[in-house]
Amino acid sequence: MSRPPRDSRAAALALLTGVLDEHRTLDQLAPAALASLPPAERALAQRLAATTLKRLGQIDALLAPRLPRGLKSLPPAARGALRLGVAQRWFADIPAHAAINTSVNLLGRQTKLKGLVNAVLRRLEESAEATLAAQDAARLNTPDWLWRTLEARFDGATARAIASAHLAEPPLDVTLKPGLDAAEWAGRLGATVLPTGSLRLPRGGDLAARPGHGEGLWWVQDAAAALPARLLAPRPGEAIADLCAAPGGKTLQLAAAGARVMALDNQEKRLVRLHENLARTGLEAEVIQADAATWTAPRPLDAVLLDAPCSASGTVRRHPDLPHLRRGGDVGPLLDIQRRLLANAAGLLRPGGRLVYAVCALSRAEGPDLIADLPAIAPDLAPDPFSPQERASLPGLLVEGATVTTHPALWPELGGLDGFFMARLRRRG
Template identity: 50%
Template sequence: MSRRPRPAGREGQPARRAALHLFRAVLEERRTLDEAEPALDGLAPADRARARRLVAEAFRNLTRADALLAPHLRRTPPPAARAALRLGTVELAQGGAAHGVVNDWVAVVAGAGRKAAAARGMVNAVLRKMAGEAPARWADLPVPAMPGWLRAPVVAAWGARVAEAIEAAHAAGAPLDLTAKGDPDALAARLGARRLPTGSLRLPRGAQVTALPGYAEGDWWVQDAAAALPARALRPRPGERVLDLCAAPGGKTLQLAAAGAEVTALDLSPARLERVRENLARTGLSAHLSAEDARAHAGGPYDAVLVDAPCSATGTIRRHPELPHIRDGAGLGALVELQAALIDRAASLVAPGGRLVYCACSLLPDEGEAQAAAALARRPELRADPAALDLPGVEPAWRGPEGLRLRPDHWLEAGGMDGFFVAAFRRVA
């Protein structure tokens, strides 16, 4: 008995349906992709990865998709239909098979509620036009710009050409960077990864993380090359008492523990701290975890303290392209005050002669260079420790008077890096 052929594109429907829910959860509820990821629960791992990649690409290219769609829309469609048009346009522009993409999105819209279903004919017509237009016009559309509240201070700090290079890095997306628990050269050979000058390993983006060799064995963890530098600047030694403030999701905690330090890791969120616990268990490393406000921590003194402060996260747009669409710069003043309070608390917890590293995954000087300069002016017991930032692979151009300034346009031809600021201090008596 012969099997009936499957309708074209049907295999893509679970991922696309989930992508629609995830996209809307992020945009309409102003949640990050990580916060909204429960929308993907129940999907097979491959479909889960596919849905997340599609949504990330849509946010990365939302202004391009809207520019293509605008001439074909006389009025704003219902939310589900508009989301399907945006997601489908990005798929088509990036080489998706037109028949399967169009049919699938029409089917998804048909099942997305009464108002969306009423618009399925329009979705079908517009996406069929996009199948011809989007691939042909995509490369000529402008690179999406940073929002004004972010672009203005970036231009003021480094100029318009650097801002354009950062925008190009954001549009290109991020490769997959890993930190090895053991020998990075052996792991690079095993994975077929590129070893970066700073010691991180790099794979092309799009890999299914849990399917890579060594994941289940805990031989490595995902960590951007820039994010791996603050813990290296702290220079932890075996047996030292080290405090990791604001530790989740735990990459830096794992680095400190792998170096043999006795690590205390704090985070205000018990749920986020559970992710640190899971990562420690997978890698076979240990640390003392405590869910508490770091400003009230009463331990110490510690040989070294790492302050990975809550921040605007504007340095991570390569990997979190939704941020420009859900953030508007509000609350930045409160973040800067919190960062200063965390530095002050850390300074009181580190032993005389001990080391303190402050970092923030931000492109904004207010959260980086200005924060480090203010700490030195405010805390007479702190001294800048520029020698701590003499790390393998760190280029002279990244160094500034206040610390390391890492930007997405650094190593652009090799895939870039996150935006980060790193400052190192010593405590004197």
């Protein structure tokens, strides 16, 4: 990017073309695209880019009949301006004149392209509403690889419900430090207490200005992401390794329960965030930069949390760039590291020690299939099924034996939760 974007629409265009034409992630693009904007413009740019990416299938289907030579024949900026125009007008509640003018203006002095974008967006005024009403939004907005991933794992209705849930804004959940009264804090934060104890906050505003943030009494963590550490049931004084720890949401839970935590990650930059999170919450863990697939513990451990690197297909609501970047959904290389991490983790445990394997992924391969292959990966580990009381503490979630699955279409009346697969295992002995 040559010059920093001057306003929200230019920044949204930079984000969009960065993802779709340069195959970079929103996280990689955001610093350069957004740094020069005031907070409100920044938030609008992010909302417009996210909305366009979430609705890309519908938007392109709407535009296609208006472009005889196809969207691909246009330069990236014109393609992006058209997509942003439709997103603003039809999916972001921006009035027609503002949506069209701001999109046309993105093309600067390119008079011909401006004319084209203007004409296409104006002509859509006649037909878009009826066309959109007849579209299959869930299917159109889900790239084939993701649709196939969902259909391979869930029944057709559930796969479709998950694809629909991806279109909504993700909720904002926090985990409270143990010992705090959830109902009282829900009141102070204007939040709802979720069935598994996380609090769901209203979005918007400055998170750091909310009560309790400065004192480190809670941290942002999706309700599903809070479950793996809970399922491990950490006890005070236990020696526990959090093997893929950064930025540290689960480390904080384990440390807050009083465990002696070794928090490992192989990425130095991500460990900086982990240190910051520990400092803000006043919690302690031994932070170690290491490859968890080969690391050896100083002594046998009581428990291990393995929140393995994964395809992150359970977090599409939060990462609308992901479906457009992960072409083909090839999880092969991830399976290799997941298997190696699990095998090494098994060897760190004392006999009888516990392990929770977790991925924020919805593919069969990274979840149930991997655990079905446990005898080949880690013969010393066995599934540790949940008791009836534990099952009762996970209402509305998919609990089967020693595994729990969550996805964005569960708890529909509350707004869903991220997609996770978790398995609780125990070392024989």
